[in-house]
Amino acid sequence: MSAPLLEVKDLTMHFPIKARGIITRTVGHVKAVDGVSFTIGAGEALGLVGESGSGKSTTGRLITRLYQPTSGQILFEGTDIAKSSARELKPIRRDIQMIFQDPYTSLNPRHTVGEIISAPLEIHNLVPKNARLRRVQELLEIVGLNPEHYNRYPHEFSGGQRQRIGIARALTMSPKLLVADEPVSALDVSIQAQIINLLKDLQKEMNIAFLFIAHDLAIVRHFCPQVAVMYLGKIVENAPREELYSNPKHAYTQSLLSAVPDMRQAVVGGRRERIRYTHDVEASAASTAANTAVASSRPSV
Template sequence: MTQDADVLVQIDDVYKHFPIKQGIIFKREVARVHAVDGVSLQIRRGETVGIVGESGCGKSTLARCITGLHPITKGRIVFDGQDISRMRGNQLKPFRRDVQMIFQDPYGSLNPRRRVGAIIGDPFDIHGIASGADRKKRVQELMELVGLNPEHYNRFPAEFSGGQRQRIGIARALALKPKLIVCDEPVSALDVSIQAQVINLLKDLQEELGLTYVFIAHDLSVVRYVSDRVAVMYLGKIAEYAEGEDLYEKPRHPYTNALLSAASIADPDAAERRERIVLTGDVPSPIRPPSGCRFHPRCPKAQENCIELEPELIVRDGDAARHETACHYPVDPAESLATEHAAIEQLSTEPTLPSA
């Protein structure tokens, strides 16, 4: 299979199941958590792919599969022309230099007993790239690049604010000049004004260094602001995948439509005019996912064939070339715009992302 040179990551039909075992001495598998179930994506060089969905939908698990932190159950992940799906141990070391991760919690992701210079400099030591004065110089350059004072090289994480700690995490991720950075909800633990600073920093770094991002978040306005394309996940599968503007202006999957109707709006008058789509029932268990379309137990448009037949993720009639939806009865674009017009107008600006 020949891969497009513009594609950095090719994800083909990837599954990640976590076994549930019982027994004290002789453990046996009694069930499986279907965290990721048959996901296929392309991530192109220099772009940002946003992944959104409710908690437990599998977006963070997918991110950890992409970075090699979780071995996949089935499928294939090709990174920069190399199949990394079956690589283990030292085979992954060259790959680790090209893929880094920014974690959600800036407090828990930094060792409080180590100085900032040592934390940022770890990648240089692990990969044998720099040591001594050269290592210190590179670490201070990274600190300056992300907006930290290089003179604070010997401080501990507790001496920094939450936003500064996340900048430390970003500096560590940049140390080896990676091709791909996976941002797993990098601003959700920060105040809104600090979120804007970190988001703008990430965008500036992408432009300056030619980075590719996978950006995971709950906040739809943040995802729209940073993403070129957006994948909406539900219970381990992709429900909709499209160019960012196209997805927000013409959501086709009922689940995407419901997510947009619940997005926060700064203007209280617009929020009051908007029609809210309330989904009934709870998210089904990933241990026993529903048959057919996984969204059918909560979908207001579900019919009998939704229970029996799983919809394909394909381009529907009348949609843009790269707008894919997994739904037998997609939302009419006129209908989605009518119910979400106020929300879309607000999300197309940056009211929840004040300038830094």
């Protein structure tokens, strides 16, 4: 059995909580990611699902090293990049790219589409300057846009078209892994299926691996053969999609699935019972309240 393309081991990210006074001091930490482990093989897709605040997007940013983890390992093709310097990361960034959630804010409005897509080529200096335009037009065509629109600005495109531009930018260096952070959640429902189908085609044609982050369980089921469920910074369940959707083991997964609209239930009438998962939320809230009370009772320095 070949080694996985990406192996994440006990990954953690703790953000400090600062108390301001005469001297700014750290009074605690938010455990955004708390001991996460998973693997992704070459050309495979892992779905990472959970509600807002579960740590999904932070995990994606750790994998792409937009954040430096507090601890843990990120093994990409056997090399641990968790503590790599910016210089050491430069060649790795060619192979790991990210598609951001909001196509409106992820593109520089002052730059043309051609400048946006060709920027990685310029940074890594892999394509001669006189060949960059041809590569940009090729990428625009691949994602379903008019190659002749390379000199237009982002505001001249619709939301779905902007996300296609973001995908084209991510494909510029022919990456081996794409981290897609809720790539369709900001788009109109009528456009979402088009973008998902585009990503599936790209995965098949280019053998790209995906970490697909989403809160929409229906989209993840359509795209990812393997699904991991994240809650309060931890992965509580990781299973093949058919097994997870038909027989979820963890109570939180059961709660998530019970909230998904069921068209068959709507046809026959009635309402499916909603499972509420509150135990750990209440425990976490109590712990946070206790920590806050302790912090506020300490005298200022």
